[in-house]
Amino acid sequence: MNLRRMARVLALAPLVLSAAFSDVRAEERTLRVSLNTELQVLDPIVTTINATRVFSYLVYDTLFAIDEQGNYKPQMVDRYEVSDDRLTYTFHLRDGLEWSDGKFVTAEDAVASIRRWAQREALGVQIMRVAEGLRVVDPRSFELKLREPYAYVIEALGKPGNVIPVMMPARLANLPANTAVPEVVGSGPFLFDHTNWRPGERATFRRNPRYRPRAEPASGLAGGKDVHFDRVDLISMPDQATRVAALQAGEVDYLEIIPADFIRLMRRNRNVTIAKPRGAGQIMSIISLNHAQPPFDNVRIRRVAQMAVNQADIMASLGLPEDLYLRECYALYMCNTAGETNAGTEIFRNAGAERARALLREAGYKNEPVVFLHSESSALLNPMGLVMVDQMRKAGFNVQLATSDYATVAQRRLNRGPTSNGGWSMVNIIWNGIDLVNPLANPGVAYNCAEHYSGWYCDPRQTDLLRRAATARSEEERARLARELQAAFHDNVNYILGGQFSAPAAYRSNLQGVIEFPIPIFWNMSRR
Template identity: 60%
Template sequence: MRLCRLALLLALLPFAASAQERSRTLRVSLNTELQILDPLMTTINATRVFAYLVFDTLVSLDAEGQYRPQMLQGWEISADRLTYTFTLRDGLEWSDGQPVTAEDCVASIRRWARREALGGQLMAATREMRVLDAKRFEIALNRPFAFVIEALGKAGHTIPVMMPARIAAGDPNTAVTEIVGSGPYRFLQSEWRPGERASFVRNPRYRPREEPPSALAGGKVPKMERIELLSITDQATRAAALEAGELDFLEILPFDFITRMRRNRNIVVGQPRGIDQFLSVLNVNHAVPPFNDPAIRKALQAAIVQPEVMAAMGLPDDMLVPWCGSIYMCNAAGTTEAGTEGLRAASTERARGLLRATSYRGEPVVFLHAAASALLNPIGLVMADQMRRAGFNVDLRSTDYATVAQKRLSRAPVEQGGWSVAPIVLNGVDLVNPLANPLIAYNCVEYPGWYCDPRLKDLTARYSEAATPEEQRALADQLQTVVHDAVTFIPGGQFAGPPAWRADLRGVVPFSFPVFWGLERR
């Protein structure tokens, strides 16, 4: 069976015959397929990986959590901290040969800000954004906003990538179809076969920074001539291909293979920590019964026992955090236990008692279950069982993740095709800033779950203006307390989704998701 799977895989690989071409080509299998090319249209990780290959950002996050100039030479901030002046580096070009200009950057920021919560907050605090000359632009604020640089360097969904003004000026709610970036690789759009293969070659017009790479910052030197993202849905086939040397890199090694791969001297298994791990959460639909009732949400919160959820993942002990109440990730700079008392007290017995005291009388609860996902399948099965034990009438709807993602957009009542709950997994890097954290930032806006709490609105406004780390930390604690009290989402535990790669690769940049600059074969 394994030989048959590998034979099918080899049919997808265009360079299998040439050893020389093989040494210059990186073959990668991501955890999800690349289906959408516009990074503002989806939060699927494959599109984020794609975005960092072909686009670039003005500011980037380094391995120490600092924000550093990337496309920018630097910036100046006025004494009253209301005016930011940005200057582009010399010699930047788009992949079509045109120079990168300040006009391109302003258009790209405006498009991004209309699609993303942190960008929207930045624009709400902006009086004027204007082009000064070909290389300089200015953001003038109407009130203090402490996270201008962090917004432009946001690594979590949705990324503020730069693109030519003629493309960025289009409808922000319509996906771009022409891919022109200034990143280290160029996308071979004519060769793209969705569900099969996406190909990239080095961008000869890219100008890397001189500093060594550090996470998303520094010199993103494209050392591999070609990168192939191969769509392989079967988990065992992915692992077998890595062992056989037909794949070079897996975004997430199937958990059943971790122990075995750790013993293979030809394979390196990564060890993500802190914000490079994932947080599992239960997405709760506040818009329709029964979870429009806060008391019923509290009973649901009590039903989710995190250690049970994490035990189902089948991970080694050093790759999971059995209990984590911090919405900013555990074992990270922003970790806090504020407001977690209710989570710690979770149990079936407590959940049943809380549920009996509510108006819930056995109405169906539609549970969207991504059975085809290696991550979400075990999480969903355990959470659904926990809800049943607590007394909820669970209607489990098992399907693939793409279908779940589509159904989560519906606000219809459950009897008209709507939904009640859906487990999802969030990258830790998406959670560190409260202004971008989806458990907070999508308060009272159109985001699946449709939670809305006035306390969050007030606290995020105050957080955006907080001038000192002490003020920011105190407000972050208050925000987490409200999240758990309002039950915007319910944490299910923190875990690692370890990458794995062939041992003949060097220069792998450890980060929350795969990046491929600086990587070469020994």
């Protein structure tokens, strides 16, 4: 978008927005938010869509939570003990926790919630594989007993993304894990106003009077979730320019992601603050390959595709200021983090389209169609996808572009069949950095040989490495196995890394106490 069009959109903001916001109550204690994706599914166990993750942390709570430094802290848990042999974990819930329906939270609820989550999440599957038992001790205590040590129990119960281990009443948690629960009953800081939910228009949340925040200061997803707004409205605005105009006019307070075209302009606006995420607070661009179908069932052809990718060009397509992306990053656990490593990255030396083209025929490619699912409606996926397609074509792949909206792409991505029957070959997606720092939770390796996870990569070496990492006894051993996992990831080409960048939030400068985190957080903040 050129500057003249930007200026025109912003100048007309009040006229454009007056009708859209005519029925929003002008309360001082109402926070108005625009997310990057629509809220459609109200159960974080059956979907990994980011809007559902935001929803989850509003209405639900977790046993443990991650803070701004990446440390896992007790949240619903008051205290816990680990036996000397590291086989028995005993958890004690905080006193007085209540569900939004007025009933008290019990250990039975926690056990049922863990079991439901573990059916859908790789870390949960791994824990249950080595679990001897998970049982209620008393109304506020429960015990996890293992057959062999597992190094990431606390990190699993506090993981912030993909399938989130939220707590629900046992009567809901005991329902099938592949179907969304029929009602929303949580113990989080907000209540969901289901009656007035208008999908595609607005979702409203109200402060939960039954919620009891922890005494510690808020940090990331951990600590005391003190709520200073009576109400949070998630307002649907598909058009990117309209979102920015709404922020400019003060009709919304917070944008989950500000479009790259507007960042430089908004940085000059003293009424708007642009967040500055770094390291695990950034995003990794990903190319997902269909390992179940030709041509990418052939590891040699996957390696050629990997070689053809130029991250600098993909990142440049976003139009971001240079301080908001890295020209190159091949670290599976994100660059500029404690887990960053160059293990396995020697294969990227002398890479490029020219070398990839020279090796493609040698790899056994027979000019099979490569169907690339392209999300035209996404401000992030659209430009990156077009550059990726161009790079693949320059390398000699017969790429067929399948353009649609993101929802259609997300649904088609579940099709494991051949391209002639509605299947696919490549699709670009994004992963939040906060989900990548833990090797056993990182989707790049954690779903190895998992039948239900799109892409269907499977490498026996990684199965063994994951098992050994789960039982590692020291930080040094954990780090060594993490390096070996990254090397195996690149060698097998589970996915292709497209580059690391920021998709920063933007918010009105009269908000204070904003916790800048990869996930939008609406506690702790207030309006001056």
